[in-house]
Amino acid sequence: MIRLDRIRLFEIHLPLKEPFQISSGVVQNRRIMLVQVIDADGAEGWGECVAGEYPNYHPETVDTAWLAIRQWLAPKLFERSFDHPMEIYPWLQRDIRGHHMAKAAVEMAVWELAARKAGQSLSRYLGGTRDKVAVGISIGIQPTPDALVEKVREAMAAGYRKAKIKIKPGADVAYVRAVRETLGPDVPIMVDANNAYTLDDADVLRTLDQFHLMMIEQPLAWDDLLQHAKLQQTLQTPICLDESITGVERAHDMIELQAGRIINIKPGRVGGFTSSKQIHDLCQQNNIPVWCGGMLESGVGRAHNVALASLANFTLPGDISPSSRYWQRDIVVPEWQMDAKGMISVPVDKPGMGVELDMDYLDHLTVRQDELKVP
Ligand code: OSB
Ligand code: MG
Numbered sequence: 001m002i003r004l005d006r007i008r009l010f011e012i013h014l015p016l017k018e019p020f021q022i023s024s025g026v027v028q029n030r031r032i033m034l035v036q037v038i039d040a041d042g043a044e045g046w047g048e049c050v051a052g053e054y055p056n057y058h059p060e061t062v063d064t065a066w067l068a069i070r071q072w073l074a075p076k077l078f079e080r081s082f083d084h085p086m087e088i089y090p091w092l093q094r095d096i097r098g099h100h101m102a103k104a105a106v107e108m109a110v111w112e113l114a115a116r117k118a119g120q121s122l123s124r125y126l127g128g129t130r131d132k133v134a135v136g137i138s139i140g141i142q143p144t145p146d147a148l149v150e151k152v153r154e155a156m157a158a159g160y161r162k163a164k165i166k167i168k169p170g171a172d173v174a175y176v177r178a179v180r181e182t183l184g185p186d187v188p189i190m191v192d193a194n195n196a197y198t199l200d201d202a203d204v205l206r207t208l209d210q211f212h213l214m215m216i217e218q219p220l221a222w223d224d225l226l227q228h229a230k231l232q233q234t235l236q237t238p239i240c241l242d243e244s245i246t247g248v249e250r251a252h253d254m255i256e257l258q259a260g261r262i263i264n265i266k267p268g269r270v271g272g273f274t275s276s277k278q279i280h281d282l283c284q285q286n287n288i289p290v291w292c293g294g295m296l297e298s299g300v301g302r303a304h305n306v307a308l309a310s311l312a313n314f315t316l317p318g319d320i321s322p323s324s325r326y327w328q329r330d331i332v333v334p335e336w337q338m339d340a341k342g343m344i345s346v347p348v349d350k351p352g353m354g355v356e357l358d359m360d361y362l363d364h365l366t367v368r369q370d371e372l373k374v375p
Pocket of ligand 2: 192194217218242243264293
């Protein structure tokens with residue numbers, strides 16, 4: 001049984017090695033919220049909130065998530081006990097709309113706590129079966145096609161199983177063509193537009209068909225399904241939805257409308273692990289491949305993503321690059337490493353997330369802290 005006693009919030013500032021640009025903005029210094037939950041037995045669990053500083057990907061931000069946990073989620077969690085972490089998400093959904101990233105941060109921390117209490121790795125506790133997960137890299141918009149070709153070349157040499165190229169109008173066809181023509185027909189590439197296009201741009205998107213991309217991620221509006229369905233009818237390349245899939249209901253809609261053929265599951269976006277597992281299972285029943293997306297997480301969020309990606313229907317490489325791709329120094333020990341074949345080992349022999357937080361470094365990076373207690 002889990003009865004939460006305290007929830008601690010930490011905000012850290014962690015600079016990326018290089019700026020990361022998507023169609024709607026650029027980030028250099030990540031503001032990251034970490035969540036520690038402690039139960040009445042003294043067991044603890046860690047979670048990470050994937051909301052950014054600015055609402056250009058998703059409506060939530062670090063500040064709205066902080067407020068939501070303080071004002072609404074923590075008091076609701078302190079109201080009762082739970083037999084299993086599966087009960088957390090439905091409980092938080094009741095009478096509280098939205099705020100998925102805030103909900104996910106605490107929900108995933110409780111899953112981590114429960115896995116530790118059960119003496120099991122988070123992967124196996126979630127139902128994961130893989131010992132290794134395949135890794136893709138997400139490459140931000142580059143200044144020139146040549147610069148992009150270099151980045152993809154380096155990524156392939158390092159062993160990555162997939163390169164995701166961020167695109168926007170004006171940085172699309174010529175960039176993808178340069179990569180395909182220089183690196184050949186076999187490099188596993190895809191694009192992610194982060195909703196930079198409309199149906200008026202369908203011709204440009206159809207031009208991309210000739211490059212045999214693995215998929216086109218979220219070309220149209222961030223909350224749309226119907227227009228994606230219209231676009232998919234005229235495209236050969238599979239559409240992968242990211243932003244539009246906020247829970248299992250939207251995954252149902254996508255399948256019924258044929259708005260996409262692949263789903264990028266980010267546990268933060270869909271409200272946590274319970275919701276992620278529901279989407280995973282539904283997609284498995286409907287032959288829809290899924291893969292684990294990333295939000296430039298620290299080693300804590302990465303641990304959760306690795307555990308999730310160890311479930312059976314995560315058949316495509318995830319955006320779960322090793323720590324050194326993002327940070328000079330990660331906040332966990334050991335840091336996340338990728339082997340030369342582009343695989344990350346799932347830490348199945350340790351209880352919980354399988355890495356330890358470097359508490360001294362965390363303390364050094366922390367700029368804001370709060371502790372919420374059971375009344
Ligand atoms: O759309 O997948 C996205 C980062 C910030 C916001 C949106 C996205 C991304 C990424 C990062 O692609 C992937 C990673 O964490 O490596
Ligand atoms: Mg995306």
